[in-house]
Amino acid sequence: MPTVTLNKKVFEELVGRKLPLEELKDRISMLGTDLERIEGDEIEVEIFPNRPDMLSEQGFARAFSSFIGVKKGLRKYTTTKFGSSLTIQDVPKTWPYAVACVVKGLRFDDEKIREVIQLQEKLGTTLTRNRKKGGIGLYPLDKITFPIMFVGKKPENIKFRPLGFPTELTAHQILAQHPKGREYGHIMESWDTFPVFVDAKGVIMSMPPIINSHDVGKIDETTTNVFIEGTGPDLNTIMTSLYILTTSLADMGGTIHSLEMVYPDKKINFPDFTLRKMKLDLQYINTRLGLDLQEKNAIELLERMGFGYDTGNVLIPKYRNDILHQVDLAEDIAIAYGYENFEEEIPNVATIGEEHHLKKFARKVREILAGLKMIEVKNYHLITAEDLNRKMNLDNPLISLQNALGEHNHLRNAILPSLIKNIRENQHNEFPQNIFEVGRVFTHDTNTETKIGENEHLSVVLCHDKTDFTEIKQVLDTVLSSLGICYTIQETQHASFIPGRVGEIIIHDKSIGIIGELSPEVITLWNIQVPIVAFEVDVEMLFKTIKF
Amino acid sequence: MDLQKLSLKLHPLERQVLPVLTKETELGAITKKSGLQEIEVMRALQWLENKEIVSVHTEKKKVVQLDRNGIKYKREGLPEKAFLAVLSDEFKGLNVITKKSKLSREEVNACIGLLKRKVAIEVQNGDVLSVKITNQGKKLIGMPSFEEQFLAKEFPLDILLIKDIDKHAFDELKKRKEFLKVEEQKTVTVMLTEIGHKLLTTNLTHDVINRLTPAMLKTGSWKNKEFRAYDIEINVPKIYPGKKHFVTEAVEYITQIWLDMGFKEMSGGYVQSAFWDLDALFVPQDHPAREMQDTFYVEGKAILPPLWTKVKEVHENGGDTGSTGWQYTFSQEESEKVLLRTHTTVLSARTISNLTKVDLPAKFFSVGKVFRNETLDWKHLFEFYQVEGIVVDPHANLKHLKGYLTQFYKKMGFDKVRMRPAHFPYTEPSLEVDVFHPVKKEWIELGGAGIFRPEVVKPLLGFDCPVLAWGQGMGRIIAEYWNITDIRDLYKNDLKQIRNMKSWLK
Incomplete structure (x- = not known):
């Protein structure tokens, strides 16, 4: 947003009053401009885009002078x-x-x-x-x-x-x-x-x-x-x-x-300085602000924001292009009234709180895994194509961002690569490194509004000298049996895992994920020298199979 | 000191190490002779030191060790030698040289830089880079270089003992990738104290119980025997719990606050159309925030809901809201753009569009990730949590907004909340929320809030109704709780950091 630099002397002359520094700072903020700094003779303020009329020294001083009550009301230009x-x-x-x-x-x-x-x-x-x-x-x-x-x-x-x-x-x-x-x-x-x-x-x-x-x-x-x-x-x-x-x-x-x-x-x-008029709807404004203003209070407050008033109508200066609706008058009245003067209040209205079902489910899953001495990690949803495909020995279609500034320019389609990356970056820390993440992954899906499907996944990675398929299956088994879910494992092929040591996780004849020992090629591509076993499952599909 | 009592306290490891100490004083030798692991000896020595039976001196010195490449080239000879060997007085292309010398591309590049500095080669920049040997280069082939002489030494090498004539070679090799590493080496020497010497003259082979076993309990063999006394003040090795990520702990706490206040949780897509993320919130289509540098766009065109026409009217001329609108021509193409949500307010817009009169009053919240096209640095992330809330209530007003936020921040540990005027295209009044930091004694800015404009509410809900709304950034508060100053450290996933992190105790 733009900042404007004002000359303090000129500004004070235009305003018509000199305020002590602290009060000046406070009033500038409470008018709805972000004070950036006051140093010596310079005042720098940030002007919000709805008030371009305050981008000039004169315009800003005009608004400020009205606001603090020195020169109130409409300025006449002929x-x-x-x-x-x-x-x-x-x-x-x-x-x-x-x-x-x-x-x-x-x-x-x-x-x-x-x-x-x-x-x-x-x-x-x-x-x-x-x-x-x-x-x-x-x-x-x-x-x-x-x-x-x-x-x-x-x-x-x-x-x-x-x-x-x-x-x-x-x-x-x-x-x-x-x-x-x-x-x-x-x-x-x-x-x-x-x-x-x-x-x-x-x-x-x-x-x-x-x-x-x-x-x-x-x-x-x-x-x-x-x-x-x-x-x-x-x-x-x-x-x-x-x-x-x-x-x-x-x-x-x-x-x-x-x-x-x-x-x-x-x-x-x-130019033509004929004023725009807007009917003042005081009831609307009072309801919205929680105030009980009378017409005369409202007029006084409007004048402090540089408006005029004529029998029920607010007169709007030509340089104010931000008054689209009655609510815009409500805001200006609120600013003149002073945001600091609104009392806080919690209405006595009963509504029932409710946690989102998947978030609640994810919370339970996290608790089970923490009980198994696993550490939760949290990765970004944006990652490189190299991490998703090349280093996993895969060649899946990916979703790229059109304009990412950084190197993380793809939406992840699985959590596993993020977890292996974590292991790679933790080589200097103590083993075993048994970690997990619950989070979102993205795939192409023509059935959605944006043609991108989003799913919650859980991925677990175990990494230490003696880890093997048995150990990762024990973890999966504990998680699923704690959730009361029956499953089977069906042997499959997957380029990231060792053949014969990788399977699909099947619930009710449907594959909900993959489990196995990571292939030495993949482990080496990540420049890691410790065995890794892992599984990744669709949390939403798990949720659908549980019986309460 | 009662030697008898002291000897009773000795751990089996201490008993094993102690006799060795009469002959050996250096840790390595002690370990070898005792037949124990080094870690066991270290532990025994520490316990013995605590009991003032031995004194342990640790001396640190810096030594030079060969690194990966250092070891390799000490064995195979330096690559520049192989490089020089295939050169001649004629310029030769780099490909030829690489092939003949059997060096990798990386090695070849390193050689060129190095040999150019030594004036051993001449380089010509043509279509391909070509190189020929100089007289100086020919000289180099014949004699062992400083670097080779250095590599030929015995390692580890005490850094203080490197002679001046070797300094140059050392500096050169240190610059090269993974040639040398400087490590700290510890020498531990152990001396028996007076007590220690005395103790060794006593009988150390007591018949004491070390570990109580099921067999002892079964047979009762523990009766009439003494238990070895432990040094119960000693530090124990650390064990690590499994745990949730510390940011999750904070998110769960924040979630609980809103649930307690009767709010329902919203969830939804990270990938959204520009229509839902921006248009539905009355953000004009030429608003600077929509430009490429602030928002992540994804390829493709989104499907627009029937609501689109209503929103279009509101933008163009206010539709039936009583507003003038933004007075421009609304573009369908702009609405169809696909992006990563820039705020969770998009969830509020979608939620409102699913409500009817009988659902009111209603309150919703979410704690979810939002995305901004930023490069990572110590105070910027490209994705971060936003705490979102709306109150859809025909009787809601600005005072209630302050009430809800004040209550929330009280539970977050901030007693004082301040509202300042601000501007957002979708709220009116708009306000900035500051909380007073009780330790720093200053106001800190945490996010925006306001009452949704009728131009937002009416098309979505079907009628105008006050909707209090806020979107607050939590990164700063969360980071500060754990004294994190570099915001990237929230998600660096360093296991040591996560393992040792204090729990969220609010």
């Missing part, structure tokens, strides 16, 4: 018409939207430029999902001439000097050579035309969502008026991004001016 337009025409179908506006009267310094760039970056990684859902750009107003066009052009017809580069490049060169082109070029991979902003003089201002022009798309300390645009496949997302950005700039002292977006089929004035 806009006047700039008196020009942006025409959207022939842009790629996958990147069809653009909105833009003008903010004037800014006074940038190093700190403010850092803030604006940080906000732009953070919005990029969160709200617009690394530019997949949109991109935002800022331009010094003085360098461009209105009206402006957002048009699609053939890449070979696009040539300009991208930000931070000494020379002009073509669109393809930008994708190949510019760091931003290399990073985000994949978004445009299949596009025939690339979208560009062009001003009235025909100057290419930028190529969204990759890069601005160095000549007309770079803001610095001398910039006072800016043109801001957002483009992308999702109109809501880019509008929210620009509402967050413009209100932050307004909080820095700028004035917001709207433009007319001219689409082939419609015209939109942007």
Whole structure:
């Protein structure tokens, strides 16, 4: 999740109150932001993805100031018409939207430029999902001439000097050579035309969502008026991004001016600060929170979260895109009320507890085996193909993971290889090493929802100088007779075991597992020098045969 | 000291060892002469020392021993010699050299590095690597190398006695795989004390009873005889119980807490569709957590339940829940992806989808494994336990949530529980649960909780109803109980660790 670094002085000025350090820390956490650290003049907070409006110093301070009760209620933002337009025409179908506006009267310094760039970056990684859902750009107003066009052009017809580069490049060169082109070029991979902003003089201002022009798309300390645009496949997302950005700039002292977006089929004035309304359902909220709030309490709490209120309706600022439902208001009211102020309570409702039948059964099996002086081990369900097949002298179909970061990239189809691996890694410890595991294994199964079948297995391994088939059969015999299960062993072939010393475990004519002495080839493949005997059974099939 | 009494206390092993001590002082010799096993002699000596009959001195020194390859090459000659022998002034391909020298690939590679450093060969990088001998190399063939001279020595070799001229050869050989190993060798010398000498002058052949046998009881032959007195304070050899894995003990305890609180246990697949694991929980399909780097995906397409259409609507426009939804186009392909469950909350979603009005109120829990695509390190595992719970109750509220969790953590040994605002796509309000660590005196973060959103509940249950929900990580608490700081040690399956681990006593 994104973190934002705030300048403590600027922050306190914006909030309008200076809190003692401990209280500041506590209030930041209780507002619903994870405080990462406060060091000297820097406050670093982690912003949850539902509150992109807090990604700016201004937005965060705005929310915080309301929360601690300094400047409560709705902030009013207004806009006047700039008196020009942006025409959207022939842009790629996958990147069809653009909105833009003008903010004037800014006074940038190093700190403010850092803030604006940080906000732009953070919005990029969160709200617009690394530019997949949109991109935002800022331009010094003085360098461009209105009206402006957002048009699609053939890449070979696009040539300009991208930000931070000494020379002009073509669109393809930008994708190949510019760091931003290399990073985000994949978004445009299949596009025939690339979208560009062009001003009235025909100057290419930028190529969204990759890069601005160095000549007309770079803001610095001398910039006072800016043109801001957002483009992308999702109109809501880019509008929210620009509402967050413009209100932050307004909080820095700028004035917001709207433009007319001219689409082939419609015209939109942007921005438009008309508020969204949601009816307040106080009963619903009280039930959910276990509170008994009156309307006036609710209004006070809503104001502490920056909302307005007008006869039964909550007024929602434009930069809040996380209010989908009444429950979202409930949460904000709960935050303002203070999570720490909710009393704990256990309702007097009788329900009957019940252990899952297989877990209970596995618990009994574990107890029997522990009584036989066996040690339980617990292995991962992910293992290597080499351990499952090659080292077991097998060639079974395996289930691999598509994208595992580590070497454990297959789901195990048996527990036995994990146990032998344990023996291998315990060569330096005392023998006998008699171990077991109850756990899950995975196989292909077309009858399930995911086409992967899952079964609980039990596997036991005995490893010491004098172990043999008799000893492992004694263990199996004890386990099964303790469970009241009759079984037979039927000779079989299995590439991991010594021929003539391996059998299937049969219950009611059905094979539920395998028992035998591990072949010296397999033991040697694992680089072990002590005999090993083992069995593995399906626990669920065992469970089905027991009589209570 | 009453010598008579002392002599009565002697164990048969001590009686056997004691006479030998007048002639021998070194452990090996004592063992040989006594005809006992070394372990038996050691035990006898320890007992004798406890009785102040002997004094035992142990001297440790480091010695160099030949390792597997050291033994082999001492016998067969060093591989670089064989390597040099097949070279000539012409460049020869590596395959030819390998074949002629009868060395393994690994040996050949080692030789190249080694001989390059000694300027004994010249290497050419072409299509195939080829090698020719240098004049320096020819010289080497004729004379025994430092390493060979070193290997020719008698081992074990006292490390302090390695002369300066041998140091270089020693260092070189130590670098090579399994040539030499440095071991600690113990020399044990035993001296009789004054008491010991005196004791030996007395008669040590008492007619005492060592072990009471069924025959003695039958015949009564034990009567009027003395039993050898034991040294009952002495340490006994360790025996090991069979036992459950210590993590299982903790899991069973946690399970019991929820059962006691009237919760039913949920269980289900580790392999799930993205639909059940994420879509049904209202996680938008472009949510960053769904990306490849966080989730393990498995090949294949899952079958979707009829419920899918309802969930699709809720994502796109809120359906009939009164929500606006996420306002995007929902993808079937994304729903069909198969993955390893990223949280046990998927079990809660499935459980809710099987409930009807008459089942309420209902409470469920699970303690189950979840998977995250991480590389293993001291604080990350790719699979770990999550403690999950839901309370489906028309009258449930946020205070109850705090109540259940507080109760649970009290039983886990944490009296103070704190809730902080947080964000999860499927709960509203969402909260982070912290407990106050009574020893460290700080809040520790243990997981998420909240009340499921109507966008989650209504499609699954058919109507909106408050569902309290939590998913807590237990690894940290479990590891800490046993002072484990590297989280991987929970599942390293070291038998010594499991055998000696204290039980879960909460």
